[in-house]
Amino acid sequence: MAGSGLALLILLVCALILAVLVLVLFQLRRPRDTEPAAATLLLQQIETVRQEQARALEANAQLLNQRLAEMQQVLLESTNAVGARLDNTAQLSGELNRRLGELSAAAQNMLELGRNLMSLQDILRAPKPRGVLGEFFLGNILQEMVPNNYEMQYRFRSGEKVDAVVRLGGKLVPVDAKFPLEDFQRLLAAGDENERLTLRRQFLQRVKKHIDAIAQKYILPDEGTFDFALMYIPAENVYYETIVTAPDQDEGILNYAFARRVIPVSPGTIYAYLQAIVLGLRGMQVERRAQEILDHLDRLQSDISRLQEKFQILGNHLTNAHNRYEEAARELERLTTRLTLSVPVADPKSENRQS
Template sequence: MDPVIVLVIILGGLIILGFLINKRLVDLAEGQKPSDELLEIIKMLQEGSKEDRKVLLSSLQKNTQSLNERLDAASRVIGQVQRNVGEMSEIGRGMKDLQEFLRSPKIRGNVGEQVLKELLSQILPKKSFNLQHTFKSGEKVDAAIITSAGIIPVDSKFPMENFRKMTSAESETEKKTHSKQFERDVKRHIDVISKKYILTEEGTIDYALMYIPAESVYYEVVNSPTLFDYGAAKRVLPVSPTTFYAYLRAILMSFEGQKIEQKAREILAAIRAIQKDYNKVEDNISKLQRHLNNAYNMMSNVLTSFTQLGQKITSTQSLGHGVKEEVKKLKE
C-alpha cells in the first residue's frame, strides 16, 4: 500500500481517538469528577498523541515532497511525450502530403527517374552509362549501362495506384479486383520495356531491367509467380533500389576486372616486346661471337704463316752464309 495512504489512515484514526477522548471528558465533567488515575492516563495519551502527530506530520511532509518531485518528473515526461506526439503528427501530415504529391503518375515517374540517376551516379563511372538514351526509333530509355557485352537498358516504372488500392482494400473481393488491375499494370509496363528497349541490333543485350523505386511494390511483383514468369518470358528483370544497388556493384566489379584484364594484356604485350628485343640481341651477340671466332682463327693463321715465313727467311740467310764460306774457301 502507498505510504501516503497509510499515513492518512493513521492521522484519521488519531483524530477520531482524540474526538472520543474529548467527548468522554465532557461526559465525566458533567457527571462526576474523574479520578487521579484516569487523569494521568488521559495526560499520557495526550502527550503520546502530540509526539505521534509530530512524527506523522514530519513523515507526511517528506512523502508529500517526494510525491511532488515525482509529479514534477511525470509532468516533464508528459510534456516530452506531448512534444513527440506533436512531431509524429507533423510527420504524419508530411507523409500524407507526400502521398497526395505522388498520386500524379508523371510526378511518380520523375521521382523514380531521379532516384535511378542518383544510384547510377554514386556507383558507376560517368562514362559507363547514359541517361535518356535514344534509340534509332526515337524511343528514350531512362538509362543505358554500357558494358563489354552490350548495352543494358534500365527503365523506371512506378505502378503505385492500384497497388495502394489493393493494400488498403477492406474486403477480400475488393482486394482481388485491385490485385488483378495491379497485375495488368505491371504486365503492360513489362510489354513496353521488352518491345521498345531490347534491341540487340542496336547493341543492347537480350534483356532489360525494370527499376521499381518502392520496395513494397517490388516485392509484390517478385512474389507473384505469374508476374515473375511473365517478366522472365519477356526478358525483363524487375529490380528495387536494394537489388539494383547489388546489381550495380556486380557490374562495377566486372568493370574493375576488365581494367585488370586490360592491364594484364598490356603487361603481356610489353613482356613479348622485351622477349623479341632479347632474341634480336641474342642473335647479334651470336653473330659477333662468330665474327670474333673467325677473326681469331684468321689471326692464328696469319701468325702461323708469318712464323713460317720468318723461319724460311732465317733458313735462306743460313744458306747464304754457307755459300759465302764455300766461295771464300775456293778463292784460297
C-alpha cells in the same frame, strides 16, 4: 486514549467526593461527645483522600502527558509522511507534465508528418511528377553504386529515352523506373478478398504492359545494350506485390518478366543484381581470356609442329648430304688410288744421268 484517561480521572474524583460526603453525614449523626475525635478522624480521612487524589491526579497527568507525547510523535511522523508523499506527488506531477509536453510535441510532429505525407501523395498523384521522383531515387542509388558508369535519360537512335543506363564491360544495361501507383493503391484499399484478387490481376496486367514496353523499346543489342534490361520499382511493397505469384495464376509475373529478359529490381535488390552482372562479366572475361590463351597455345602447337617438320626435312637433307659426302669421299679415294697405280713414278738417278 487521552479522552478515556480524563474520563477515568473525573469519575475517580466524583467517587472520592461522594465518599467524603457520606463520611461527613455519618459523623454528624454520631453523639456530641465523640465530635472531637470524629473531627480528627474526619480530617485524617480527608487528608488521606486528598493525598490519594493528588497521587491519582499526578499519575493520570503523567499518563496523559505520555499519551500526548506519543500522539505528538505519531502526528509528527504522519505529517512527515504526508509531506514526503506530497513532495513525491509534486515530482510525479512535474514529470507527468513534462511527459505530456513531450507527447504533445510528438503529436504535433506526427500531425506535421501526416500533412507532409498528404502533400507528397498529392505530388505523386500525377504520373509525370511520380516518374520524376522515381528517376530521382534511381539516380541517387546509381550515384552511390556506380558513380562513373551510368547515364540518366539515355536516348536511343529511335528517339526513345530510357531512365538510365549502366555501362558494364563496354555494353549498356537499360534501367527503367516503373511505378504503377494507381493500381497498387486500389489493391491496398480492397474491401474483401474477391475484390483484392480482381484488383491484383489488374495490377499485374499493368506491370506486364510495362515489361512488354521495356523489352520492346530498350533491349537493343544493335545499339550496344545487353540482351536484358532492369525494371526498377522504387518501393519495396510494390516490388513485393509485383514478384509474388497468386495461387490461381498460371504464370508468375517474375517468370513472365524473365521470359522477356526483363529483371524487376527494387532499392534493396538492384545492387545485388548489378553485382551479379559484374561478376558474370568478369567470368565471361576470364573465359574469353582462357579461350584466347588456348587459341594461342593451339597456334603455337601448330607452329612447333611445322618447325618439327622442317627440322625433320632438314635432318633428312643433312643425312642425305652426309651420305653423299661419304660416298663422294670414298669414290674420290678409289679414283686417287687408281690414278696412283696407273701412273709410273720417275727414277731421280736416271734423270740426273740424262741431264
